[in-house]
Amino acid sequence: MRMDLPPAETLLRGCPTPLALVSSSGEALVTNAAWEARVGGGALDTRVHEEDRSALAAARARALGGEATQGIDVRLARGGHERARLSFWRADAQTLWASAEAYRDEEEERKARILNDCFRVMEANIWSCDTEGKILVSDGKGLALLGLVPGQMVGMNIFDAYPPGSAAHAVVKRTLDGESFFYEDVSEKAHWLNVYTPRLDASGVVEGLQSISVNFGANLQLSKKSKVLADCVDRLPICIWAFDESGSCTLLAGALGARLGVSAELVGKDLFEVYGDRPDFVADMKRALAGEEHIVERDLGDVHIRTRFVPIHDPFGEIIGACAATEDATEQHLFQVKLTEQLALIESQKQAIAELGTPIIEVWQDVLVVPVVGALDAARAEQMLEVLLEAVVHRQARFVILDLTGVEAVDASTAEHLVRVAAAVRLLGCEGIITGIRPSVAETIVGLGVDLSQTRTLRSLKDALRFCTGDSARRRAR
Incomplete structure (x- = not known):
């Protein structure tokens, strides 16, 4: 017994896959809701990037000429980076069935699987928020170190967890302003290395941030000691700094730096150029790069500084730079001057x-x-x-x-x-x-x-x- 088939519109309406019946010229004759959401209605050519339209027409022609399904990856016109895989197969001499699937890049899928496998094993977290600070994603094995479970923070506001004045608050604000950087933090249970990057929409406007944090706390005691040391350096009247063999500054830390008028912005700059008007200072650096460990003292404004230069060697003994520790020796210098004067007075009195x-x-x-x-x-x-x-x-x-x-x-x-x-x-x-x-x-x-x-x-x-x-x-x- 021959059964009457339902019309195409009825078949498409309940299918969750984006489907459409298109003419040989590419006009969408019948579509379902999933197609409208994925591709849009109207002429198919207007929904595809202009550079992909000729290849799209060729795929339709091949499908009308035979029974094999023709597939093509195209860029959609409504999103500069959105892609889809369109498949065509013949319905009759004048029309084609079409489906739209999410674009699959095999190389990207392979990378995603590798990252996902690593992510399940390592103590790491990923999270994301919008421009208002609302958390959209919060996942990862490392959340347990913070007393959290995956998804627990979703829907909350990151600025409630980190109020103004906290380091994390400043980091989030800077990222939402478009800055990408690394941020390191040592807590009681972990040593986190955090990567913050802004999340951009198709037009390049910041629509939020995304971050991944990895725990490097295998030797947490060492990490804590390093943090304590860094905190001390930031508060003591000293300046720890380093430079490579070309004179580029690689490190600058310590409270004395601000008093001497230098800041972390000096990192990455050529110290030979920055202090080109101080031949004595440049000569001290070159002595260290030549392999000489030495101590120099000089007046810098109203501060008498004492600096120890130490060469840095690679595992093969080659000099790859130098580090230096500068301290405020003003009080010691004044005491030494007074002591010398007192000794001279005592000697004259003795005479x-x-x-x-x-x-x-x-x-x-x-x-x-x-x-x-x-x-x-x-x-x-x-x-x-x-x-x-x-x-x-x-x-x-x-x-x-x-x-x-x-x-x-x-x-x-x-x-x-x-x-x-x-x-x-x-x-x-x-x-x-x-x-x-x-x-x-x-x-x-x-x-x-x-x-x-x-x-x-x-x-x-x-x-x-x-x-x-x-x-x-x-x-x-x-």
Whole structure:
């Protein structure tokens, strides 16, 4: 029994696949809702990119000429990047059946499968939001580290989770403004490396953002230490920086940078060009690139800085750059300057005290008197000898009287020093005379066996002066 088939419109209406009955010229005669949503109504040529229309007409012609289905991938005119696979097969001599399927790029599908397999294993998250911050996608195994499950955040607003002032809030705002970048964050349970990119519509306008975060926290303790170190560097009055063999800045961190007028914007720039007017600074960098580890200090405005340069080697020992640590040494420098000044003052005071401790008095023409008071140790004896010999030469003295009236006691060392002083002045043609030796001192000298036979000794300074003036008178009488 022959059954009557339902009309084409009835067949198409309930099919979920985009279907249409088109004429040989490409006019859509009957379409279903799925076709209207996918391709649109009217002439098929107007729905396809103009560069694909000739190939589309050729596919229709081949389908009308035989029974084989003809397929072609085309770009749809309504979306600059939207593609579809159109298939045609003959309905009768004047019409064709047509279907529209989502475009399948096998290479892209292969990449998607690889990424999906990796994504199921690795601790990672993907998420997306619109320009208002509404979360559209939130998925990934890594959500468990945040105490979340896939889809839990969908529908929520990212700006409620990260209020103004937080680092994540600023990152999202910058991405929605069209900036793409990497962002690193260390939490209690993970070390995240985040990639943020804006999501663009067909005309290139930002319609949201998309992000993937991967946990690199296999050694979370090391990551935490690195974060603590980075936080310290950002707060301490130091600047850690590095550059490669061409002079390009690869790192800049530390609170001191802002005080010196430099910022992270210096990263990536040629330091040889930036500081071309500072030949001393460029020379320091070149010394480090030549393999020399060294420390330099200099004034930079009102700041005295100290910088240590260290070459960086690759695994084969070749120099690939250098790193440097600059610290604010202003206080230490000022302290060192004051310390140097204080030491100089102490030295001058010491010299003055020494001179006062060894007074040399010219009591008569050619006669010098040195009253010795207190202990005569090695240091004082050397200082006395130096000053006395200079005075003998300068004043052309013939007699030097060492008066020991103020010396209560002597030891072997003191006695030896007295003999040395007397012998030294004798070599300059000057006679040394020792006076004022007390009985206790005389007893000690004899007991020690000190030889004073080459040195004239008199009872008192008065006797010594009488001897010296008498000798001068005898010389004049001759």
